[in-house]
Amino acid sequence: MQARESASKTAPVLDILKERFADRLSTAPAVLERHGQDESYHKALPPEGVVFANSTEEVAEVVTLCAAHGVPVIPFGTGTSLEGHIGAVMGGICIDLSNMNAVLEVNAEDLDCRVQAGVTRKQLNTHLRDQGLFFPIDPGADASIGGMAATRASGTNAVRYGTMRENVLSLTVVTASGEIIRTARRARKSSAGYDLTRLFVGSEGTLGVITEVALKLYGIPEAVSAAVCQFDDLESAVSTVILTIQSGVPMARIELLNADQMGACIRFSKLEGYETKPTLFFEFHGSETGVKEQAEMVEGIATEFGGSAFQWAEKAEDRNKLWEARHNVHYAIKSMRPDCEVMATDICVPISRLAEAILEAQKDLIECGLTAGIVGHVGDGNFHVGYCIDPNNDAEVKAAKGHNERMVFRALEMDGTCTGEHGVGQGKIRYMEAEHGLALNTMQAIKQALDPQGIMNPGKVLPS
Structure with a gap:
């Protein structure tokens, strides 16, 4: 019923948009499918039309038209979100902003x-x-x-x-x-x-x-230097992060990879000279003297927890290779199995509870029999889990969703959040009441005041 109602509302809007935007309106199935699927595991939900806008005024024109007919509007940037943010849950018109790139x-x-x-x-x-x-x-x-x-x-x-x-x-x-x-x-x-x-x-x-x-x-900093340090166990790596932050060292980046994730990165990104162990990537920004002092302090802390000697990446090309490997963790995990898809999630906790949160997540993974990469921007208490699962295997999907839910509720018990940076989208709506309580009523009131028809990206962030 909802789909039929949406189609009947959208048909006259599409007719007007086709006349107004000509070849910048698309209803081609491939284009619609692309604009209904982000990088997440969530099912593709294509819109009924895609308008490629060139200006703020054109966006306003499309939104005004959609508002007059009660048709949903879904903004689209590059489609790299991870919680089903761009799916057209109730149909409607997608506004692609990629041409607005000045x-x-x-x-x-x-x-x-x-x-x-x-x-x-x-x-x-x-x-x-x-x-x-x-x-x-x-x-x-x-x-x-x-x-x-x-x-x-x-x-x-x-x-x-x-x-x-x-x-x-x-x-x-x-x-x-x-x-x-x-x-x-x-x-x-x-x-x-x-x-x-x-x-x-x-x-x-x-x-x-x-x-x-x-x-x-x-x-741009005067000096930039990156280093890699490896550990025999995950707890020692996380403890190094916590003490580094608590010591006030002004790090630019501290990234954690568990052993499974590091192994996948070594194979996928052809990283040489590293072992399949829990690993920290560091980057230092500042003056030449400042970077040297920061590095010496952090290396000393890592040594206390049994970390290996720093392997340095001081040339720009070496740093770029290192961070490219870090950015490609999603594809590295996906490459571990030919039938694999990656279900990604994230949480964030106070830094003092980080070790507990990560170690519990790792222990739970082992008990579930799941293969997953743990990787995190751990300097601010945020980490991600990428489950390597067969999407057609109901048992694996159920196990991953169960692990995700337990991890979220552990984060909330620690006064953390269900998502540190992926956002809510469709995937984390079910946890919003548990995290925000009565404050959710205030959010609903804001939504009602600013979007009384409920046409702006419906089905995301707030429970209906």
Whole structure:
């Protein structure tokens, strides 16, 4: 019934969009399928049409039309999300923002810039390089800046530079009624009114469509050095991380890989000279002297916990190979079995509970008989599990979902969260009440106020 109702509502909208956008509207099955499936294990839910917008005004035009007919709107960046964020749960029109990929302004003296939502993080950093600047948020995938803001992304550099929440200065948003608003100005701080920027950061397209993003920028560090340290057991690796953070060492990145994940990376990314052991990847940013001092302190801490001597990657090409291997963990796990798909999840806990959370997750994996990679931006208490499962094997799927649920509830018991950076999407909705309690009512009230028809990316974030 829901599908038929959606189709009847959408048909006149598609007719108008076809006349208005011509070859920038697609209803081709392959295009619809691509826009209904992200990188997650969630079932593809294609929209009924895809509009490739070129400007904020065009986005507003599409949203206004959809609002007039009660048709759902689903924003699309690059499709790299991991919790079913882009599936058209109730049908509707997908707005693809990939054509909106212009860097609109760079204010080098103020260390900020403004970009269209379709600009990807790699594109932005290529544009900034000649000015000695960079944007540090690095979720791994070459995600769009708009999508990163919508999911409140973070990644490998978050321990030093923070997440998208701390690095977005302002947004241009098309609201559910089709209005175009700007959430803030370029000032680094303001006490004028509600913080609308933070409201839309992390809203996953359920409150409006982000079309432009103003960002903080940073100077490229004078010195950058990376190192790898391996351990005989997972507990020693995690203990090294905790003591490093508690000692106040200003690390740029600390990444943990369990033995299964490191073995997969060695084979997939052709990493030479490493063993299949729990491993930490470090990166240090700063002056030559500062980087040397940081490295010596961390190496001393790692030695206390039985870590191997640091293997250094000081040349840019060696560092790039190391971090490329880290970013390809999803595909490394997938390569372990020819029939395998990766079911990915993440949690985040206070740093003092990190060892307990990771060790319990590892123990539970062994007891379940599951193969999975554990990898984490552990400097801020966040880690991920990638289950290597046969999607046609009901027992494996059930075991992975059970492990995920137990891990989430352990995180909540530790005063952590069901997701540190993947976002809620469809996959984590069931845990929102357990995490937020009565605060969920406030979220529902905000959603009702800003999107009374419920057309903005329905079926995500909040329970219906």
